[in-house]
Amino acid sequence: MNLVEMLYNASVEFGSKESLRYKRTGRYHSLTYSELWQSIQQFASALQTHGVRTDDKVALFATNCPEWVICDYAIQWLGGVVVPIYPTIPAPQVEFILKNADVKVAIVGDQSSLNKLIGVWPEVLRKVILIHGTPQNPGPEILAYDDVMQDGKQTVALLPDFHAIPETKMCTIVHTSGTSGTPKGVMLSHQNLVSNVKGSLSLLPVQRTDISLSYLPLSHIFERTVEEYAMLSSGATVVFAEDIESIQQNLMETKPTILVTVPRLLEKVYSGVQVKINQAPRPIRALLRKGIHDSKSLGLTYRLVDLLVYKKVREGLGGQIRAIVSGGAGLGKEIAEFYMRAGIPIYEGYGMTEAAPVITANPFGASRPGTVGLPIPGLELKTAEDGELWVRGPNVMLGYYGCPQETAETVTEDGWLKTGDIAVVNPDGYVRIVDRKKNILVLATGKNVAPWPIENNIALSPYIAEAVLIGDGRQYVTCLIVPDFAALTSLVQSFGGESDPAVLISHLQVQMFLANEIARAVALFAPFEQPKRAVLVPVKFTLEAGELTPTLKVRNMVILQKYGHLIEDMYNGKAYIPIFAPEESASAAGGGNDPHALKLPRWKKRVLASVLVMLLAAGGIEAATGNVRIPKNLNLIAMIRTIHSNNDKINTVNSKIVGNMQQISDLSGITSNIGQQLHTLNQGVAGNDQSLSDLNNLSQQEVALSTSFVSLANSLHTNLLKISNSSNAQSQSVSTMLSQMNQLSASAAHMTQVNQSIAGKLSTATQETGTIAREMP
The missing domain is CATH 3.40.50.12780 (ANL, N-terminal domain)
Incomplete structure (x- = not known):
């Protein structure tokens, strides 16, 4: 069986059923299976009239639309070979494909696509057909789709018998996406595609009641095989999305299955x-x-x-x-x-x-x-x-x-x-x-690293759009990171109010935040697989720049060439975000002269020690005598004491709850004569469990606040390390330190609120336990 026969059988079985649905000028239109078949028949006749013959290579260079499907089957009916071209690729790649596949006729979607053919027309192409719009320079070589369709009305009877097309005959040349090199034209036969459709449907059966939304380019063999061939051979309805930006709206409108x-x-x-x-x-x-x-x-x-x-x-x-x-x-x-x-x-x-x-x-x-x-x-x-x-x-x-x-x-x-x-x-x-x-990275140490699982884990962060691992021939693994700038806007206010990507990723807080996201994502991988450093790229990868394939996979070779200077700087220790310490010696990381390493002069360490001693001493004196009054947000000893006190209270409360629950558990086995009372007990325990769950959540909040305090203290420690003999730098560091101390104060206030909530939940739990006890015999 060939592909044309497969669709013909579907048109006979599902004739009046909707095959294709599409939206134009704000309204949905559709074609039944019978109408689709008639359009294919008429356009095949028209192409034959305009000289398309067996084995002719015809390019399809358009976005998804009913005309794409009609052209595909019509070309195959005549024994021609369809050469699909992604509508988003630049003109040089279009020219390469047309020449590589010996294309003589091109069917293009619109004027912008037609403009990309200027470099090869009329030198290579003998005829061009424009699907949408009117050609700016019409003539015998540039025709409008509607006009060509009219030419086929009178010659339908002269079409060759599609049943006679051998299943072994080549029907399409599909160029690979070229993630790692020059695209190659893959020759596929009717047998290749028909067998693939039947095999796929045996694992994932499609029903005639199914509706599928098509938004991936039909130029890609995955979309073409599944949507155009498998869906239509099964009697399903294929709906074409308007464009990539309208997918959400189209999903709500069409409710696909x-x-x-x-x-x-x-x-x-x-x-x-x-x-x-x-x-x-x-x-x-x-x-x-x-x-x-x-x-x-x-x-x-x-x-x-x-x-x-x-x-x-x-x-x-x-x-649906x-x-x-x-x-x-x-x-x-x-x-x-x-x-x-x-x-x-x-x-x-x-x-x-x-x-x-x-x-x-x-x-x-x-x-x-x-x-x-x-x-x-x-x-x-x-x-x-x-x-x-x-x-x-x-x-x-x-x-x-x-x-x-x-x-x-x-x-x-x-x-x-x-x-x-x-x-x-x-x-x-x-x-x-x-x-x-x-893609496997072979490190200089001889270890092999598979990048995809690691890159995928990193990209699971909602704040990271792309991750590209680097390390082939290197001592350790690093990565290029493209942040998800839309998601980062939720953090912009905290990090200075910047919205410009280049400025945003220059903030130390943003860099530390993303470094933590990366570290968490790769924590379960082996140490040699974990990226030790990262570089943030201020622009997202795009199809137009050739950085992504039409199925949105990263073209690694393009990225490595484009950002090679950033990669070299990162390995030379000039500009990067540290994630983990490299496992190799200091010389492997750039001769041991890493400007990011915190190797402070002795006098700066003394300043740091002095400041910390002064803060701790002041807190201690106030605690001992009550004579010294320092701001609450600088009294580290008082804050630490409060945290310890709160933790002790939590432990006490938890112990009481465990005791109460043990008593209740003991009561549950008294005798079979109190079955009814046990039913009441279970209801009460359920309510108590809810209170305990709330209390446990509050305890977790307390722990989280303690962790937040430690994090802020560590950040304070880092800022104190950065104090230099420059007065401006000192002012800035002190300002940052005071800001973080205010955050410590806010955290302490929040802990007070949490403790009040804990007291409330404990009271509720105690009352419910008392109620249970009173209801027992």
């Missing part, structure tokens, strides 16, 4: 949730964090998290999602589990253009976060000695167009495709991808 996406969208939603949680009041914040990260969270906690978080996520996706299919890049396990707990099943798959593209997928109803699922039926998998995943099956490409040597290096003589990915295949068949083989 299936969303095909890349991890970036899921990560953005997750990060947004984290930012909102961070802005919540402290008790609610702690509860939400526990509920979200605890897979065993049940009862009241889960209901609260569901009401405040999960329900809003479901509604934000339209409220039954499955999210994620591919194109790796999805972090934590993010997948978050959506699963929210009642949104995530089915992560894995593939590559050379495999048409799906290789593995998590089966419907048996998704396993942290893996990319099982191989689709008909595929064989094995791992080479170095851990590289090899694949063999009917979906493996015909080869790279015009590149026989590269083809031989990628596909063995007996048909095994070398994926270039390091993978682990579990005994039950589930596959886990470690990283790209080319």
Whole structure:
């Protein structure tokens, strides 16, 4: 079977059902399966009239729209070869693809895309068709889509028989995204794609009642195979999003049941949730964090998290999602589990253009976060000695167009495709991808580091958009960090009110905050895998700058070249944020002359010691005699004494509660004759448990405040170290110190409020315990 036959069968079975839906001039329009088939038939006839023949290469250079689908099938009907081009890539890349694939006809979306063809038209192209709008310079070589469509009305009967198209015939040339080198044209046949569609649907079945929102570019083989081929062959409805900025609105309008996406969208939603949680009041914040990260969270906690978080996520996706299919890049396990707990099943798959593209997928109803699922039926998998995943099956490409040597290096003589990915295949068949083989960092120490898991963990922070690990041939690992500047705006007021990215990341407080985010994210990795230093990049990576692929993966080679000077400065100890101390000797970090190392002159250490001694002495004298009066926010001894006192009170309260609960527990086993009283007891215990839970939360707040005090004291210590013989520098450091002392005072006041709350909760717990005791026989 070929792709045209597959759609024809769907048009016969689902003729009057909606196939495509799209929005123009503020209104939704649609095509039934019968109307879609008729449009394909008519446009194929028109292309034939304008000279398109078997094996002709025709470029599709447009955003997602019904015309894209119509053109794709029409070209294949004539035995032509479709060459998709991402609408966002710059003109030089467009020119490269057109020449590399020997394209003679180009179908473009709009005038801006047409302008990118100036360098190769009419030298390379013999005809251009403009889908939207009227050509500025119309002529025999530049035609409007609507005019061409009209030309096909009279010649439909002369079309060739699409049933006669061999399944082994090449139908498309898809260029790889080129994350690590020059894009190559992957030749795929009808058999490659049809077998992939059938295998994928066996693991993730699509129903005729399904609605899928398409926002990824159809130029990418993942979106094209899943949305255009799999969905339409199953009788589902595909809705085209207006653009990337309108996805949220389109989700609410169309209420899809299936969303095909890349991890970036899921990560953005997750990060947004984290930012909102961070802005919540402290008790609610702690509860939400526990509920979200605890897979065993049940009862009241889960209901609260569901009401405040999960329900809003479901509604934000339209409220009807039954499955999210994620591919194109790796999805972090934590993010997948978050959506699963929210009642949104995530089915992560894995593939590559050379495999048409799906290789593995998590089966419907048996998704396993942290893996990319099982191989689709008909595929064989094995791992080479170095851990590289090899694949063999009917979906493996015909080869790279015009590149026989590269083809031989990628596909063995007996048909095994070398994926270039390091993978682990579990005994039950589930596959886990470690990283790209080319991305593995080989340190100068001989140790190997897989960057993706570490980069992914770092990017889980809502304040970090991108993380790129560096370390190949180096003594230790470092990283480039692109902050999420939108999320950081919630912290701007605390860090000086700056909104300019370059100024914002120059603040010491921001740098320390992000360094802490990185340190927490990588804490569970081996020491040699942890980045020791970081550089903050003041601009986000973009498609337009060539830093991201169309599926929003980082082009590592581009980034390493573009920011090479920052990387060298970081390793030379000139400009960086310290995360951990490098494990190697000082010479490996720049000859031991690291300006960031806090090696103060002896006189500065004496000043520091003197100031601390004076503060402690003043506090001690006031405590002993009562004659000295120093500001509360500078009386360190009094503050420390208060903290110890509060902690003692908490311990006393907790001991009493434990005693009360033990008494209640003893009463529960008296005799079977007091069953009714035990029922009353259980109700009372439930109320007491709630009070105890509140009290425990308040205790945790007390500990958090103590931790905050220690953090502020450490920060004070750091500022005192920075006092120099410059009067201006001293004034600034002292000012900062006083500001932080005010924060200490505020923390102490907050602790007083917490203690009052503790007293209230203890009183409530005591009353409820008394009530229980009175109700017992």
